[in-house]
Amino acid sequence: MNSSATPPASRAGGANPYATSATRDAGPGQPGEPAAADRAGPAGSGGSGGSGGAGRSGGAGRASSAGGTTAPSDPFRPVGLPTDLIVTGEAVALEARPAMLLSRVGSGLIDVAVQGLGGALVLIIGLSLASNTAQANTAMILALVTAIVLIPTTVETITRGLSAGKVATGVRIVREDGGPVRFRQAFVRALAGAIEIWVSFGSLAIITSLVNARGKRLGDLLAGTYAVRSRSGTGVRAPLLMPPDLAAWAERADIRRLPAAPALHARIFLSRTSSMRPEPRQQAAQALAAAIEPYVAPPPPWGTHPERFLAAVLVARRDREYAAATRRQATEHEEAERMRHLPYGIADWS
Structure with a gap:
């Protein structure tokens, strides 16, 4: 898995499908009508379940800016996500809302x-x-x-x-x-x-x-x-699940190291989709998918819903990082065991 965080300039598979569908039939800065193939349903995540309204609203919806949410013009902080995230030294995103x-x-x-x-x-x-x-x-x-x-x-x-x-x-x-x-x-x-x-x-x-x-x-x-x-009713976020139809693609895909901002916002977005309105939800999904897709090769099958694409990428990254950490821990344990033994031919009088 390549550790570079720089997206490739060109690769097989053509243009970014989410950037193309997000700007189709729309002027600069306006979200367009998503393609019909992009309406396959929400991602396979416990926190993103719901009516799937993200893919059923067309047009250029305008989201409310109240509550510290961002505008859809920034792909790294799309609409519907909080602006007051705190990233700790352990790379944990905290959603700390100021008190009234x-x-x-x-x-x-x-x-x-x-x-x-x-x-x-x-x-x-x-x-x-x-x-x-x-x-x-x-x-x-x-x-x-x-x-x-x-x-x-x-x-x-x-x-x-x-x-x-x-x-x-x-x-x-x-x-x-x-x-x-x-x-x-x-x-x-x-x-x-x-x-x-x-x-x-x-x-x-x-x-x-x-x-x-x-x-x-x-x-x-x-x-x-x-x-x-200090009181919030959000509860514990449900773990992300791999969409079954993207499991084979995610296993073969080369997922480069993602920048911290879009990765963190994609995770938070997938945990908040059920509480978002359809139009801001669609805009946020398109913006995040367009920002993350250049770091994945080959691109997902054409027509993949952006929420399912985000879930597949984050789950694949999580599983690969966990497997790498497990192998590294096993290697360190084996080296520590070898260091505790004396060299060959030296008696152990302890």
């Missing part, structure tokens, strides 16, 4: 109440132990620091981005790369919150969240964090 402003406001009100109770408790204990005005003033300052900085920093550090209000509203604070927050991020957020939440009564935090695409407040901008929805 109302959820953050509700979370903030609950957290302020809890922090106020904690500060009041510290103040009561300090005033009961104070014997003069200076000690009383020190108790008041300590209560303010506890409520504004100490409690939120400690709670977010221990719980990795949670608090009483965030648990109640289904919100979690994460880093820009999707990882859990640490002491530094929690401390910076707490310091910024002293001004934007306590001094400005939350008005500065609300204004900053409204003008930011991810709903970040000032503390998030300084700490490199943002709030995401």
Whole structure:
């Protein structure tokens, strides 16, 4: 299997069938009516089951841009897929959706109440132990620091981005790369919150969240964090299955190494097809198939539905990579066993 990620300039099999069918009878930048042969049905995937509506709607449909979806002009981020994907260091795509402003406001009100109770408790204990005005003033300052900085920093550090209000509203604070927050991020957020939440009564935090695409407040901008929805009803993605009619072709096909972006988006797309509207679903399938097809030789049989083509390519890549990893692990195990034995002719006195 060739490891190059550069698509071949020319190969047997002719032009890209998905690029040709996507632009047939349409002007530049407009998705055309798919060919009748491209309406064979959705891919053989547990997550892409449904009515098969992706192949039954013609014309140049226009998808809504709400909810952070992309336009159909970019084949690597086609319509219907989220724009806020996070790719971790292990090449895992995380679909972290920013929390809604109302959820953050509700979370903030609950957290302020809890922090106020904690500060009041510290103040009561300090005033009961104070014997003069200076000690009383020190108790008041300590209560303010506890409520504004100490409690939120400690709670977010221990719980990795949670608090009483965030648990109640289904919100979690994460880093820009999707990882859990640490002491530094929690401390910076707490310091910024002293001004934007306590001094400005939350008005500065609300204004900053409204003008930011991810709903970040000032503390998030300084700490490199943002709030995401921790409750989602997506569940576990069903595993991809090889379409039976493409199994023989996929076994013989030379699948080159795919770029990370279209491969990740194809996997997410196949897990979301049942929840997409027919026209955006067809446009996304055509765009992804057109982007991935140049890396496969020979091309799939003419008339193969783009969703079935994507499923076959991803399943073949998964199975081949698993087989290669299994062989590599067996080889490493055999080498480790040989290294543990002494050379020939040397007695083992252990």
